[in-house]
Amino acid sequence: MSNTMSFRSIALGSLAAVLMLAGPAVAQEHGAPKPPREEWSFAGPFGHFDRAQLQRGFQVFKEVCSSCHSAHLFAFRNLAQEGGPGFTEAQAKAVAEQYQIEDGPNDAGDMFERPGRLSDHWPSPFPNEQAARASNGGAYPPDFSTLAKARTYEVGFPGFLIDIVTQYQEQGPDYIHALLNGYHDEPPEGFTLPEGAHYNEFFPGHAIKMPKPLSDGQVTYSDGTPETVDQYSRDVISFMMWLSEPHLEARKRLGFQVMIFLIIFGGLLYFTKKKVWRNVEH
Amino acid sequence: MSGHATFEPKNPALKWFESRLPLVGLIHSSFIAYPTPRNLNYWWTFGGILSLMLVCQILTGVVLVMHYTPHATLAFDSVEHIMRDVSYGWLLRYMHANGASMFFIAVYIHMFRGLYYGSYKNPREVLWILGCIIYLLMMATGFMGYVLPWGQMSFWGATVITNLFSAIPVVGPTIVQWLWGGFSVDNATLNRFFSLHYLLPFMIAGVVVLHVWALHVVGQNNPTGVEPKSEKDTVPFTPYATIKDAFGMVCFLIFFSWFLFYIPNYLGHADNYIPANPLVTPAHIVPEWYYLPFYAMLRSVPDKLGGVLTMFGAIAVLFFVPWLDTSKVRSGAYRPLFKQFFWIWLAVCIGLGWLGSKPAEGGYVIAGRILTVWYFVHFLVILPLLGLFEKPKAVPASITEAVLGKNKGAAPASTGAQAPQTKG
Ligand code: HEM
Numbered sequence: 001m002s003n004t005m006s007f008r009s010i011a012l013g014s015l016a017a018v019l020m021l022a023g024p025a026v027a028q029e030h031g032a033p034k035p036p037r038e039e040w041s042f043a044g045p046f047g048h049f050d051r052a053q054l055q056r057g058f059q060v061f062k063e064v065c066s067s068c069h070s071a072h073l074f075a076f077r078n079l080a081q082e083g084g085p086g087f088t089e090a091q092a093k094a095v096a097e098q099y100q101i102e103d104g105p106n107d108a109g110d111m112f113e114r115p116g117r118l119s120d121h122w123p124s125p126f127p128n129e130q131a132a133r134a135s136n137g138g139a140y141p142p143d144f145s146t147l148a149k150a151r152t153y154e155v156g157f158p159g160f161l162i163d164i165v166t167q168y169q170e171q172g173p174d175y176i177h178a179l180l181n182g183y184h185d186e187p188p189e190g191f192t193l194p195e196g197a198h199y200n201e202f203f204p205g206h207a208i209k210m211p212k213p214l215s216d217g218q219v220t221y222s223d224g225t226p227e228t229v230d231q232y233s234r235d236v237i238s239f240m241m242w243l244s245e246p247h248l249e250a251r252k253r254l255g256f257q258v259m260i261f262l263i264i265f266g267g268l269l270y271f272t273k274k275k276v277w278r279n280v281e282h
Numbered sequence: 283m284s285g286h287a288t289f290e291p292k293n294p295a296l297k298w299f300e301s302r303l304p305l306v307g308l309i310h311s312s313f314i315a316y317p318t319p320r321n322l323n324y325w326w327t328f329g330g331i332l333s334l335m336l337v338c339q340i341l342t343g344v345v346l347v348m349h350y351t352p353h354a355t356l357a358f359d360s361v362e363h364i365m366r367d368v369s370y371g372w373l374l375r376y377m378h379a380n381g382a383s384m385f386f387i388a389v390y391i392h393m394f395r396g397l398y399y400g401s402y403k404n405p406r407e408v409l410w411i412l413g414c415i416i417y418l419l420m421m422a423t424g425f426m427g428y429v430l431p432w433g434q435m436s437f438w439g440a441t442v443i444t445n446l447f448s449a450i451p452v453v454g455p456t457i458v459q460w461l462w463g464g465f466s467v468d469n470a471t472l473n474r475f476f477s478l479h480y481l482l483p484f485m486i487a488g489v490v491v492l493h494v495w496a497l498h499v500v501g502q503n504n505p506t507g508v509e510p511k512s513e514k515d516t517v518p519f520t521p522y523a524t525i526k527d528a529f530g531m532v533c534f535l536i537f538f539s540w541f542l543f544y545i546p547n548y549l550g551h552a553d554n555y556i557p558a559n560p561l562v563t564p565a566h567i568v569p570e571w572y573y574l575p576f577y578a579m580l581r582s583v584p585d586k587l588g589g590v591l592t593m594f595g596a597i598a599v600l601f602f603v604p605w606l607d608t609s610k611v612r613s614g615a616y617r618p619l620f621k622q623f624f625w626i627w628l629a630v631c632i633g634l635g636w637l638g639s640k641p642a643e644g645g646y647v648i649a650g651r652i653l654t655v656w657y658f659v660h661f662l663v664i665l666p667l668l669g670l671f672e673k674p675k676a677v678p679a680s681i682t683e684a685v686l687g688k689n690k691g692a693a694p695a696s697t698g699a700q701a702p703q704t705k706g
Contacts, residue, residue, distance in 0.1 A: 045544055073359065073362050073366065078366075142556070145362065146362065146555040146556075147555075149547060149552060149555045150552050150553070150555035150556045151552055152552035157636070163545075163548070164540075164545065164548065167544045167545050168545075169544075169545050169546075169547060169548065171552070172552065204565070244555070246365075246366055247365075247366075247372045250372075251372060251373070251376075251543055251546070252543060252544065254373070254543065255539060255542070255543025255544055256543075258539050258543065259536065259539055259540075259543070262532055262535055262536045262539060263536065265532055266529065266532040266533060266536065269525065269528050269529040269532055270529055272525055273525045273526055273528075273529050276521050276522060276525050277522065277525075277526075280320055280517060280522070281320070281685045281686055282320045282321050282322075282685055
């Protein structure tokens with residue numbers, strides 16, 4: 001599991017980095033298995049988000065994850081933004097108003113609280129990192145703003161080359177899906193779980209400070225979607241992916257148009273080139 | 283630029299201007315009338331592609347700067363602001379980030395082309411060296427650019443690379459402090475890297491002008507390595523090279539777009555979506571892919587100073603290739619042994635790149651050492667000796683002969699010979 005912050009060793013400034021050059025300063029990864037590849041609506045050249053799924057994912061985030069995880073780049077207005085969960089502006093406003101946001105100072109110089117507005121950002125559950133760590137056994141619940149893009153796993157050779165052709169970019173979602181569904185009630189024999197940690201098959205090092213966040217039936221869906229951990233995780237991960245890449249749909253759409261243009265233009269150039277060079281042996 | 287100027291303006295205003303500054307004449311002689319060998323293959327379109335990528339990087343970069351904030355506490359979020367809130371900001375940012383990789387893919391192909399066809403040999407030594415300088419500047423620019431989003435890999439990459447200078451005896455630590463502007467990579471470092479990241483591309487553009495100037499003095503090499511001997515051997519740049527370059531560019535843009543629109547984070551590191559944190563070291567610190575072969579060399583030498591010298595030596599040796607290659611024959615196409623060694627060397631470079639992405643331990647280190655040694659042996663031993671011992675194949679008398687020989691019977695010789703004169 002490369003690229004994960006598994007080894008939260010406190011580096012002695014730059015020294016650790018220098019040591020890294022000298023040799024294997026980084027401990028060999030604990031053999032966390034490769035996460036299985038899942039189906040995602042946003043994968044592939046025509047990938048797009050499922051509005052209903054984003055709305056359910058938002059619900060899971062709001063009711064479960066957001067009690068520990070922040071999402072400081074997420075603004076209420078994003079909920080009504082094109083390519084997102086498809087809430088109306090009124091609905092987004094209603095969500096914002098459920099939250100009290102600190103504002104100020106007012107004319108008297110005092111900070112005050114007021115109901116949220118569309119332009120406000122999602123309020124963080126803790127005032128700072130230290131407070132978050134203090135409440136979570138010393139671990140910091142990472143911010144959700146870019147989290148779905150900030151996790152990966154090593155694909156290896158030749159898979160990493162095939163991924164170019166198949167456009168596989170869902171390492172983050174696949175890993176998080178495996179993580180959320182990878183809790184074991186008991187660690188395997190011989191594994192000593194540190195105090196306050198939980199055993200997770202896919203977390204690098206297996207000892208994660210996040211308690212199993214989801215269980216069946218925990219969140220009530222109004223549209224009849226199954227209320228299982230697997231479904232919750234898919235929904236919340238789609239939401240996280242949208243949060244990390246809010247213009248994913250626009251990107252893929254524009255990409256297709258550009259591709260069509262370039263292929264036609266390239267074809268015309270090819271035949272023009274053939275015509276220009278027709279009498280020149282080369 | 284070297285005086286093929288046959289441009290005679292008819293328009294009186296233009297005539298007036300041209301007699302004072304022959305600008306249009308310069309453009310005409312450089313990109314219209316300029317004679318290019320008729321047998322150039324598509325590997326020769328990468329020069330144009332590189333120019334396109336430089337322009338693309340500068341344009342996207344200048345607009346990014348309008349929204350970017352170079353401060354340790356704001357940089358990460360300002361890049362995310364570009365990705366989220368700026369109109370088509372995601373496009374600009376992904377174009378710039380992937381464009382840098384495309385720029386390097388193009389420059390590597392361009393350099394391998396030069397090495398295969400002997401484009402560095404007399405009289406193109408200065409042209410080659412200018413190219414090596416551009417490559418060095420690109421490496422510096424790319425490195426500093428990667429620091430700007432101030433993610434985990436930005437921060438730790440910057441820490442590792444700047445620390446290399448501490449290997450220099452006596453003054454090393456002082457130099458590192460001077461580079462940092464403090465006692466660790468911090469806001470001061472980010473600010474100076476930002477300043478230099480803005481500056482260096484314009485220096486690159488300057489060296490590109492010299493590179494093209496040198497090119498137009500000595501003329502292009504070609505797959506046969508035989509210099510054009512008569513007008514028959516060349517065609518005017520426009521329309522022949524223009525249309526071919528344009529087609530090459532569009533094909534390259536399709537490749538670029540594949541990454542840009544569909545897998546824009548493939549060439550980056552997931553860790554760079556985690557804001558920089560001096561207290562948390564990533565499990566693996568890996569530089570951008572285009573530095574990986576050098577990173578592998580750095581780590582295969584057990585001594586730090588030795589590693590740094592090896593790494594810089596690997597680039598420095600490129601500057602001396604014109605004199606290390608002793609062969610009388612220019613193009614690799616007529617050098618059966620060289621050809622094999624060239625492909626072996628290319629495989630060695632790719633192997634080093636792969637090893638650079640692996641942890642420096644066990645078999646990886648041993649393999650890294652073997653390949654590093656081979657890299658240098660290729661330049662320092664094989665190239666000089668090959669020229670002395672290799673028996674080259676017969677080289678054609680002229681480009682035209684080579685071309686017509688290849689397509690024997692496909693067309694009467696006279697067609698090929700006359701066509702270049704018919705413009706348009
Ligand atoms: C030789 C041409 C250039 C190369 C190879 C290059 C390379 C890079 C790279 C690799 C990054 C990091 C991308 C990322 O991961 O986000 C970057 C970022 C950046 N570059 Fe450049 N660059 C070039 C020219 C320029 C120019 C001319 C400017 C401005 C005038 C500029 C402004 C920026 C800015 C503001 C960023 C930070 C935003 C970002 O990370 O996307 N660049 N550059």
